[in-house]
Amino acid sequence: MPVIDLANPTRFLALVNRVLPWLVAVTALVFAIGLYRAMHAPDDYQQGATVKIMFLHVPAAWLGMMGWVVMSAAALGTLVWRHPLADVAGKAAAPIGAAFTFICLVTGALWGRPTWGTYWVWDARLTSVLILFLLYLGVMALYWTAEEPGRGARAAAILTLVGAVNIPIIKFSVDWWNTLHQPASIVRLGGATIDASILVPLLIMAGAFTLLFFTLHLAAMRNEILRRRVRTMQLLQAQTLSEAHT
Amino acid sequence: MSFGPHADFIVAAYAVTAFVVAGLIAWVVLDYAAQRRIIGDLEERGVTRRARRKE
Numbered sequence: 001m002p003v004i005d006l007a008n009p010t011r012f013l014a015l016v017n018r019v020l021p022w023l024v025a026v027t028a029l030v031f032a033i034g035l036y037r038a039m040h041a042p043d044d045y046q047q048g049a050t051v052k053i054m055f056l057h058v059p060a061a062w063l064g065m066m067g068w069v070v071m072s073a074a075a076l077g078t079l080v081w082r083h084p085l086a087d088v089a090g091k092a093a094a095p096i097g098a099a100f101t102f103i104c105l106v107t108g109a110l111w112g113r114p115t116w117g118t119y120w121v122w123d124a125r126l127t128s129v130l131i132l133f134l135l136y137l138g139v140m141a142l143y144w145t146a147e148e149p150g151r152g153a154r155a156a157a158i159l160t161l162v163g164a165v166n167i168p169i170i171k172f173s174v175d176w177w178n179t180l181h182q183p184a185s186i187v188r189l190g191g192a193t194i195d196a197s198i199l200v201p202l203l204i205m206a207g208a209f210t211l212l213f214f215t216l217h218l219a220a221m222r223n224e225i226l227r228r229r230v231r232t233m234q235l236l237q238a239q240t241l242s243e244a245h246t
Numbered sequence: 247m248s249f250g251p252h253a254d255f256i257v258a259a260y261a262v263t264a265f266v267v268a269g270l271i272a273w274v275v276l277d278y279a280a281q282r283r284i285i286g287d288l289e290e291r292g293v294t295r296r297a298r299r300k301e
Contacts, residue, residue: 048250048251050250052256056263107262110256110262114252216274219274220274222278226281227277227281229281229285230284230288233294233295236295237291
């Protein structure tokens with residue numbers, strides 16, 4: 001099937017229905033391996049067993065940011081090419097990205113208390129991630145409260161592209177400002193500074209979270225396409241009824 | 247496997263994550279079932295996605 005055919009919602013739905021069961025199975029398998037490796041990873045020499053929170057916190061942080069990158073690409077598709085599937089992709093990604101960002105914030109607080117002695121500090125990294133979470137809520141509000149889906153999609157796309165400025169700020173906040181949050185220790189020019197016994201389970205968990213994100217995203221896109229079909233059918237039903245009464 | 251003196255924080259982090267992920271899964275599964283049900287109801291009443299041409 002040519003890639004351009006996926007732009008057709010009906011063909012996209014057929015592909016999702018075929019791919020989704022396999023994605024669910026692979027995601028569950030990778031999660032099982034990742035959780036097993038995470039639970040059997042050695043304690044950190046400084047943080048002890050609390051390093052196990054990292055196997056959730058870091059992938060959730062990555063996926064929280066990746067969700068916004070996916071939405072930004074979709075926003076371009078909405079504003080430049082006015083493609084209906086781009087709008088569907090953006091709307092479906094917002095709650096998932098928000099949920100991962102929420103997990104990042106909560107697990108970060110639970111990791112911070114025993115490690116730093118505080119649940120929260122208004123430093124650049126934590127604050128910029130909180131802003132990302134609030135931006136997600138803003139985009140969701142625009143999508144869900146718009147009476148006409150097209151108008152809500154355009155407003156949400158503009159907010160998404162404006163909010164994309166926050167992504168490099170989150171990434172480089174630990175380099176640009178003096179923060180309590182540690183600097184990058186995995187994605188950095190000099191290579192990862194984490195021992196392989198902890199890095200490997202972390203990367204497996206990151207793979208599992210990424211698979212989960214795309215599985216949920218495809219399922220949510222399928223739901224959104226069906227929701228738009230419902231709306232079309234309800235409008236046609238209302239039109240037919242009003243014609244019958246005149 | 248021991249979680250040491252900070253076991254509560256570790257267990258809470260995994261519990262919150264499991265709860266949120268379960269919520270996301272429930273959201274997509276229930277939403278899918280709801281949309282399929284509404285489409286089924288509309289189709290039973292003879293509503294289609296194509297407007298009828300005027301005679």
